[in-house]
Amino acid sequence: MPRSARSNPLALAVLVSLYERPMHPYEVAQTLRSRAKQESVRLNYGSLYAVVDSLEKRGFIRAGETVREGRRPERTVYEITDEGVRELTDWLTELVAVPAKEYPHFMVALSFLPALATDDALEAMRSRALALEIRLTQLRAALRAGDEYGLPRLFELEGEYEEKLLEAELDFVRVLIKEIDDGSLDGIEHWRSFYAPASAAMPALPEGADMVDGVALPEEAELPEEAAAAEKAAAAEEVADSDR
Amino acid sequence: MPRSARSNPLALAVLVSLYERPMHPYEVAQTLRSRAKQESVRLNYGSLYAVVDSLEKRGFIRAGETVREGRRPERTVYEITDEGVRELTDWLTELVAVPAKEYPHFMVALSFLPALATDDALEAMRSRALALEIRLTQLRAALRAGDEYGLPRLFELEGEYEEKLLEAELDFVRVLIKEIDDGSLDGIEHWRSFYAPASAAMPALPEGADMVDGVALPEEAELPEEAAAAEKAAAAEEVADSDR
DNA sequence: GTCAGGACACTCTGAATAGAATATCCTGAC
DNA sequence: GTCAGGATATTCTATTCAGAGTGTCCTGAC
Numbered sequence: 138m139p140r141s142a143r144s145n146p147l148a149l150a151v152l153v154s155l156y157e158r159p160m161h162p163y164e165v166a167q168t169l170r171s172r173a174k175q176e177s178v179r180l181n182y183g184s185l186y187a188v189v190d191s192l193e194k195r196g197f198i199r200a201g202e203t204v205r206e207g208r209r210p211e212r213t214v215y216e217i218t219d220e221g222v223r224e225l226t227d228w229l230t231e232l233v234a235v236p237a238k239e240y241p242h243f244m245v246a247l248s249f250l251p252a253l254a255t256d257d258a259l260e261a262m263r264s265r266a267l268a269l270e271i272r273l274t275q276l277r278a279a280l281r282a283g284d285e286y287g288l289p290r291l292f293e294l295e296g297e298y299e300e301k302l303l304e305a306e307l308d309f310v311r312v313l314i315k316e317i318d319d320g321s322l323d324g325i326e327h328w329r330s331f332y333a334p335a336s337a338a339m340p341a342l343p344e345g346a347d348m349v350d351g352v353a354l355p356e357e358a359e360l361p362e363e364a365a366a367a368e369k370a371a372a373a374e375e376v377a378d379s380d381r
Numbered sequence: 382m383p384r385s386a387r388s389n390p391l392a393l394a395v396l397v398s399l400y401e402r403p404m405h406p407y408e409v410a411q412t413l414r415s416r417a418k419q420e421s422v423r424l425n426y427g428s429l430y431a432v433v434d435s436l437e438k439r440g441f442i443r444a445g446e447t448v449r450e451g452r453r454p455e456r457t458v459y460e461i462t463d464e465g466v467r468e469l470t471d472w473l474t475e476l477v478a479v480p481a482k483e484y485p486h487f488m489v490a491l492s493f494l495p496a497l498a499t500d501d502a503l504e505a506m507r508s509r510a511l512a513l514e515i516r517l518t519q520l521r522a523a524l525r526a527g528d529e530y531g532l533p534r535l536f537e538l539e540g541e542y543e544e545k546l547l548e549a550e551l552d553f554v555r556v557l558i559k560e561i562d563d564g565s566l567d568g569i570e571h572w573r574s575f576y577a578p579a580s581a582a583m584p585a586l587p588e589g590a591d592m593v594d595g596v597a598l599p600e601e602a603e604l605p606e607e608a609a610a611a612e613k614a615a616a617a618e619e620v621a622d623s624d625r
Numbered sequence: 626g627t628c629a630g631g632a633c634a635c636t637c638t639g640a641a642t643a644g645a646a647t648a649t650c651c652t653g654a655c
Numbered sequence: 656g657t658c659a660g661g662a663t664a665t666t667c668t669a670t671t672c673a674g675a676g677t678g679t680c681c682t683g684a685c
Binding site for chain 2: 146149150153156174177178179225226229230232233234235236237239240241242243244245246247248249250251252253257258260261262264265268269272289290291292294295297298299301302304305306308309313322323324325327328
């Protein structure tokens with residue numbers, strides 16, 4: 138089987154749509170849009186047709202009649218096969234049961250935050266907090282609107298999940314802002330000393346610092362400690378991590 | 382400028398590394414690994430060299446000497462340029478300030494959850510809860526290990542952020558499990574009636590149901606309501622969404 | 626009557642991966 | 656002494672995918 142299996146969630150969306158009834162690809166897109174699924178699945182036509190082809194090649198869907206109305210481009214109607222139904226069930230079950238490793242953009246940002254000047258970081262964090270508040274307000278409005286029109290919560294689970302994630306992130310950002318602002322963040326003196334003046338070149342690490350190897354460093358060592366400790370932490374993680 | 386600008390976070394990681402000191406690509410990878418950055422940035426060699434080439438083409442980094450040691454493959458050492466430093470700062474600031482739209486896998490799963498039989502969904506959710514607990518335990522152990530080796534919290538922000546997200550998700554999943562289990566989830570009768578027997582074909586929507594257009598539906602309408610209400614919710618969202 | 630603009634239904638293209646493959650060197654086991 | 660296996664450092668290749676492009680039809684404005 139091609140390594141591509143189960144990479145693009147759009148393929149799952151297609152399977153679910155065709156599970157409901159046969160459709161042509163463009164119609165699948167319409168349906169997904171009408172149910173606001175483009176909020177949870179990246180949807181664009183370039184990928185849609187590629188994904189449909191791949192599903193067909195793998196035998197999960199089958200092309201039925203191709204209809205031509207007037208002289209518009211032909212529409213090929215697809216239907217799901219029995220293997221397709223099985224794939225759908227398996228994939229969805231796996232998606233629910235097994236948390237996947239993800240790489241949120243903000244995690245990357247946090248991970249390199251000390252490369253920014255403290256003040257710039259603080260300002261950017263404040264922008265983020267504001268943006269998150271706005272997004273939360275919009276999302277809650279949308280959820281309330283859904284309720285009022287009688288949409289059962291069962292069909293708004295994605296939205297509620299996003300709400301919880303946003304709330305958690307907003308809390309985190311607010312605490313972080315406060316800790317940077319009042320200087321209570323552990324390690325901040327470190328940060329200030331390196332980046333306070335301007336964003337001049339960063340001082341190079343002492344030669345060989347990242348090769349430290351179990352050697353106890355003097356207390357209050359400058360930077361090398363970062364590398365060493367991170368190494369240990371990574372090692373500790375690896376031990377616990379052997380399953381996933 | 383190529384559309385590729387700022388797509389792959391690995392490029393940011395490379396910039397930050399070279400901001401510290403000039404290195405050859407493989408060394409960048411080592412450094413990132415030694416600091417456990419592969420937890421927050423997807424790192425693999427195929428992408429690394431592509432990203433380095435692209436950064437060079439765009440003038441953000443410059444190839445220095447190429448050293449050959451023994452008869453091992455040549456190593457090309459790169460250094461960051463002034464524009465590179467600017468790009469690094471801008472990109473990182475944007476990453477912090479502007480929350481990006483993301484598509485977590487679990488959100489996809491939730492969004493198609495009703496396509497699974499209720500019992501299967503419940504079982505899968507329980508697996509997930511367990512996996513999340515394990516992951517949380519590991520993560521907390523790693524964070525504690527970092528602390529004990531003297532790594533300031535400033536350098537563990539990614540980890541703390543992940544912890545908060547995991548906690549939020551676990552809460553959400555636990556509540557959901559309970560609500561499915563005791564039948565208190567709004568809309569669950571709906572779900573049961575469609576998928577309870579087996580995973581037979583889903584009944585087709587009444588013809589034209591997804592074209593309803595402002596027409597008030599009879600109270601307690603069967604399925605059409607889903608489509609209609611979702612449409613409204615989507616519309617409401619769009620109004621509020623006009624900026625992003 | 627025609628013309629603009631949007632919906633319809635795809636198709637094309639080039640950049641961007643991810644995973645595997647390559648080739649050398651080093652280390653320790655037997 | 657040699658041979659397996661891991662580290663070093665990079666290149667290759669088949670997909671995948673996002674964005675933009677294409678051509679047709681329909682509707683309403685003037």
